[in-house]
Structures are given as C-alpha cells and as structure tokens.
Amino acid sequence: MVKINPLLCLLPCWLLLCLLSTPALAAPPRAELLPGADSRDWLLIIEADGERQSNELVIAPLLRQFAVGKVTMSLVTTPVHSLTRWQIPLHTLDASPEVVPSLSLGQEQTPALPLPLRRQAGTLVAQPSQAISPIELQARVLHQGPLYPGQPFIYQLSLWLPANMEAPNLTEPASDAFTIRRLGEDQWQAPAGSGLPGRLTRNWLLQAREPGLHPLVSPRFQGRLPQDNGTSDPLSARADTLFVKIDLAPQQPVASQLTLSQQLSPASGARVGEPVIRTLTLVMEGGDGNRLTLPKLTGPSPLPAAMAARPDGEQQQERFLAKGVLRFERQWRQALTATAPGDYLLPAITLPWFNTRSGRIEYARLPATPLRIEAVTPTQEAFTGPNHESLYLVIWA
Template identity: 30%
Template sequence: MVVSRRLLLALVTLVFSTPTFAISQLETSVDRNPAVEKEYLVLTISADDDVKTGDLDTSPLLKDFIIGRTSVSRSTQIINFDSRKQTRWQILLAPKHAGTILIPSLRVGGVESTPIELSVVAAGSQPQQMRNLFIRTSLSTEEAYVGQLIIYKVKLFLAVDLQRGLLSAPNLDGAQIKQLGEDVDTTEIFNGRRYRVIERTYGIIADQPGELTIDGTGFSGDVLVQGSRLGGMFSFNESRPMEARAAKSILLINPIPNEYHGEWLVSDLVALSEDWPEETQEYRVGNPITRTIKLLAANTDETSLADIVIPIPQGLKTYPEKPVRKTFLRDKQMVSQLTQTLAIVPTRAGEYTLPAITVPWWNPHTKRQEQATLPARTITVIASDVAEVNLSQITNTSATNTADYWPWLSLIFATLWLATLALWKKSIGQVKQFTVNQADSGSPLNMTDAVTSNENVQRHAFPVLTAKQGTSLSTLEAACNEGNPGKVLTMLQAHYAEQYSRSMSLADIAGLSFELNQAISRLQISAFSKQQTPVDYQMVIEAVKSSKNNKVQQRTSTLVDLNPK
C-alpha cells in the first residue's frame, strides 16, 4: 500500500513537473568552402534550445562580410519521452575581399560558437558550371543617344529547384526603364550543364547625355537543395536562401546632334505607309474619303513617336481621329507604330494635290539624319451627283408637261400677271393713302407696315414658287426627323439647288448665313467622324427658314425703295 502511494506520487510529479532547458551547444557551418568574392554563401547557426531571435548578435560579421537576408526556424523532437528543441539561423554572407577570412565566434546565452576559417577566391576564378545560381546580362549597344531605346536583357540561371524568389529591376539615374513583355522560362545547356533560365527584357531610355551607370539586377529567394541526416541513411530536400546580383554596366549617352533639324526621333529604321481607297478614281463633293497613315519605327519606344503633321489644301475639310500608338515584336525586334486615321470631305469640285508627308529621323548606326517620306497624291473631285440628277429630272418633267399644255399654261400665267399688276397698283395706292394719313396726323411713316404690305402682295403674286419651297422644305424636315445626318446634307443640297435653279455645294449653302454654316459643320462632324456627335435638327430647320426670310426681306426692301412717294 505504501509502495503504491509512492509510485502514484512519483507519476504525478513526473507529469505535472515543468522541465527546464538551457542552451549548452552552439554549432556553426557554411554551405561552401572555398567561397567566391562578392558572392553569397549560407552560414548556418544551430542552438540546442528554444532561443529568441534577437539573442544572436551578428555585428562581428560586418567587418569582412556583406550580410544579406536572415531566416530563423525552430523545431521540437520527442523520442522516448525525451524532448529536444532546436533554433536555427541561416544567414547570407558575401565576402568583401579574397583571401583567408575568419568567421568569428558568435555568442548566444553565454555559449560561444567555434570560429571557421574561410578561403575566398577572386571573383571570376570559379568556373560558372560549378555554380547553382548566377545572373548574366546583355545590352543592345554600348553607346546610344538621348531618347534612344536601349534593350537590357537579364538571364537568371538555376541549377536547383526554385521555391520562391524575386528578380528586382536594375537601379539607374537619369533614365526611364520599363519591362518589355513577359518573362520567358526556358532551358539552356551552359558549359555542358543544363540550367533552367528565366529571361526578362527591359527597355531603357536615357533623358540626359553623359555616362549612364546601370546597377545590375538582383535576385533574392529560396531554393530546394538535397540534404541528409542520420549518417546519410535518409535524404530530403531542404529550403535554402540564395541571393545573386549582376555586374554593373556603363553606357555612353550622346546628346542630340547640332546638325539635326526637326522633331527628334532616333531609330534603326523608320517607314511611312498609308491605306487609301484605290478602287475609286474620282470622288464627289460631300462624300468622305477615309485615309489611314501609319508610322513604323524599329527599336523605338511608342512614346517617342510625335504626331504626324498632315497638310491639307483649301477646298477639303478633315476630321481626324485620335492617334493610336502601340508596340510589338517583329523578328525579335521592338517595333513601335503610330496610326492616324482621318476623314477628308471635299467641299468644292476640282483637282487637289495632297502634299507629301515627311518625318525626319536619326540613324544611330550611320550617325546621320534621314527622312521617311510619303509621296504626294492627286485626286479629282466632281460635283455631287444628287443635286444634278434631281435638277435634270425636274427639268425633263417640266418640259414634257408644258409641251402638252402650253396654251393653257400661257393663259394661266397671263391671268396671274394681270392680277399681280392690279394688286401692285392697289398696294401703291394704299401706301400713298397711308402716307397722307400719317402726314395729316403728324406721325412718322412706319416702314415696317409698308414692307409687310408688300410681303403680302408677293405671297399672293407667286403661289407656284411658294408651293415648291414648301414641298422641298417638308422633305428636308422628314429627313431631319429620321436623324440621319448624311441624308440631311443630301437633302439640303437638293433643296437649295431647287430654289436657286443651279447646283449648290455645301460650301455655297454654308455661305448663305452664319446659322447654316454652323449647322452644316455639325452635320458633317456627326456624319463623318467615328465619334457620335448629337445634332440639333430643329436648329437646322430654323437655319433654313431663317435664310429664306432674310432673302424675302432683302427683296421686299428693294421694292419699298422703288415705290414712288
């Protein structure tokens, strides 16, 4: 009974007692010896207890090493109720110089590690095929001009499995840099060893002349390497941090040459082309002509392409769209393209010459100015077919009808002429009587009443012309109600051609009044531009009516001035 109580007390004490641990051993090791100058190696420090991260002081390493990233891991093992804890630091170290360097002893909780004697060879003396990770870079040129696109390629060679990593962009001042395209993941055999290669391309444009220094791009990440334990009986993959950095590159940037004239553009090759409706040889007034001009430049950034200056002769109106810029790869070369599309609308018939378009550029290989040229083009514009056809149809119809009914029409017109003469005499008498009455009453003569009286006379004197105007105006109003700007422009030409008994271009109609000029401009923009622009069709109708009223008022005022007093 006593033995049972003692055994139970011992078990309770064993279960509820908290074991105390204390660090007793601190081991250090490196993943390679000898090492290479300025290249990172891994220093591993292991403590046989759970230790705080800040308890390790790494300041003694700063004398001879560049300290990179530090990772900390902890583990616990329980074997036969025996608990063991471990804290492990992995520190990236890059030797500052070649020779024999001593990794000093480090202290954690009063326990010191054993120093390590490290042999460091000069950079470049180690064969690259013995390295598991390295970076190589290349430049498209060693001498460039301000604004010239410089291609900077980076290749990361990996002979181990990549777990995670970051490839940083190079550092530089006085230039713009951006990544071109996506990363390319391939494999290459380098010096007889197969590597996984991650390739990235950057575009660099220098802003100022002088010497441009490019600090090499860097890599930082974790890779999987094969490890072993328990005397090599078992193997496993463990994560190991790695860093690498490419060497610096220096370029000479030349300024813009003094002998260059024009908008600055430096490229390997520049070309101009255009898309033109070749199937049409003659063009009509009012019909749009779509012209697309493309500017291509090899090894040039799209932001370096200035807008194309397109001269247009008098008699043609242009409605340009917003230029479109893009960059693409062709035959492993970077090509930038600017596309300018515009609609050309002839306003008068005749022959027009579109002047040649010239874009100057600088050839960095020949070191001289060249130019890309689009030759001049001559086009022939004929009068609008719509107004002419309508007029011919009206003339033929009138001739056919009047040939059969000429005697009756002569009688009608003679009667109307006599009625007009009688009304005109009557209006003169009314004006004279009105003038006498005004003189007797001492009031001044109101010219507006006289003009209105003559307008009434003319309305009754010309009923045929008024009916014709009303028909064409109603047709125009119907086109406006449909909301089709192209049809409205056509009906405008037909309407005014009918009123003036001759072919009327849009330019002729726009010259009749300011309101018509504004209305036709908005209709053309809405009809020929890809961007939909709303049109106030009521304003168009009012502009047409206003031009008629102005015409009648001018004619009436002349009659008033001719009236005898």
C-alpha cells in the same frame, strides 16, 4: 646637312594602310569554372564568338587529367552577335592538377584556369577560405553602337543555379533612368550532369529617359539550398552593376527603321461635300514612337484652296518582334472635304529621322497625291429630294 631616306617617309603611310586593311579581331575564347554539389565536381564553361564546329575544341588534355562527363555544345544567338558554348563536367582525381589546362580551339587557345580552394566536409585546411557560392549571376547589355533616349535595348541576366534550389525568387532590375519591361519567357538549360548547376536566362527591354551615364542595378536572386541533414541554407546573390551610357539624341526621331504610308477612302469617285478619309500610317522599329505628333508629319504646307481637313481620330500599338525588336505603329485619320469640284493635289510629306544603323539622317517621303472631286449632278439632287420626302411621309404615317 642630314639626309633623310625617302623610304622612311613612306613608312607611316604603309603602316596606316596595313592597319586599315587588317580585319577587326574577334574576342579570344572565354573559360569559366562553376562549382558542383560535391567538392570534386566542376562545370567548365567555354564560349567563343561565332558559329564553331564541335571538332574544333580539343579536350584530350582533360581526358588525361580529369574524369570528364558528357560534353554539351550549343549555339547561342543574340540580337547583336552569336556565340558557341561548351559545357564540360569535370571530376577531380587524386592525381589531378590544380589547374585546368589550356585547350586548343581552332587556331586559338582557351585560358588555363586554377581550381579554387573548396572546403571539404569533415576535413580541415591549413588556410580556411570562404565557401564558394553555387550561384553565379552574369549581366550584360545586348546592343552595339551608341544608345539614345527612347531607343530600346535588351538587358540579359544569366543565372547558374543548382537544380534542387528551393523557393527561388528573382527581383527586377533597378534604375530610375530607364523604362523597364519584361521581354519574352525565361529559358532554362538543364544541368550537364548530376550535381552541376543549370542555366536560367531572363531578358528585359529597356528605354532610357534622358542622356547620361546611368547605373543599372542587377536583380537580386534569393533561394534556399537543401542540405544532407534535412535543413536548407538561405542563399542570395546579385550580378555586378552595369553603367550604361546614353548619348544626346538628335532633333529627328531616332529609329533603326521607319516607313510612312497613306491611304485614301474612297480613292476615287468622291463628290463635293463628301468626306475623303485620309489615313497616315507610320511604322517604326528600334525607336520611341510616342514622341511623334501629327503636326510634325504634315509640316507647314497648306492644303489646296476650297479644301478643308479635320482630325478623325488616331490609334497606336506596339509589339515585340523576333529577337526583341520593338515595333511601333501609329495611324492618324483626316477627313478631307471640298466645296468645289476639280482636280486637287495634296502636298507631299517629308519626315526626317535618324537611322541608328547607318548613323545618318534619312527621310521618309510621301509624294504629292492627286485627288479628283466630282460635281453633284441635278439628277442626283432630284433623286435625293423625293427620298427624304418619302421618308417623312413614312414616318408620319
């Protein structure tokens, strides 16, 4: 008979509790080398998630091995996260190593980067390699969590370009599966030093037309780079193609925020036969409001007896808010008329919608609204009649 230690039975549960109690680890620091105009010039880019302090990055190993230019630190905030970026110009010396050493960044370490081989003017290398392009393109999707058809998200393209680039031209992202619109203005970050590349950032707002795994082809950059002999070389580059997964949308409208309100005009004092204008306003953020219609809002609940409603027009608008949020607003107008005086109760309105932030179905509700219709008094009828007769007499005269 085999005896089992009871502590071993508790071990899986203990490990599970440890895993659940451990917070999610952030991505490690990232480092990248970009070539400058001279074969000895490089631009070291270091990025770390979150907001960091300038003294967290220790660059002492670089000072002992390279000629280091002015270090630039910037905080980049996106709709989904923030990161800290350092730009460090490096100039290799005769005694410099062929590897950029790892640097301490708080409690973490940046990766070590080998210096790529570059062809120097007037020299021959034993194993010639292809010249490194001075253009670097990076594409990414700024979104966290699942995506559904119609839900807007940001596609961001970053370009590292020489400041003396001539005739620059950048096309648009290419994909038949998305509705693509330019978002905001371009952002240009000047080079950290002479002969080093600068950073150009451009954003687009995309909305998928249908679910599936769709390729998103990067825009192509074209330009001409001036040379020392007075000529210029044509350059062309494109970032990697991204594949964006779009999930099947639920039956309810998809949004990150949705509100529903109404207004009655006049709110009180309406009489029999006079129209009361009812305006329903729906405000949606992070969704596609074009899929909403008035019958889905009002539902099957009938109006009270002796009251009729007719459409009185509708209007809609959409605009971009801070950080690329798409805000959609739609209004429906109804003219309500009653054939008899009394107290009426307009039925409540309930609109189910899927909250992309919480991943749950929620409800936008308008409670039942009381509406009082006054009777037309004989004095008002008598007062109204002579007015018409007087008007006819004036016109006849």
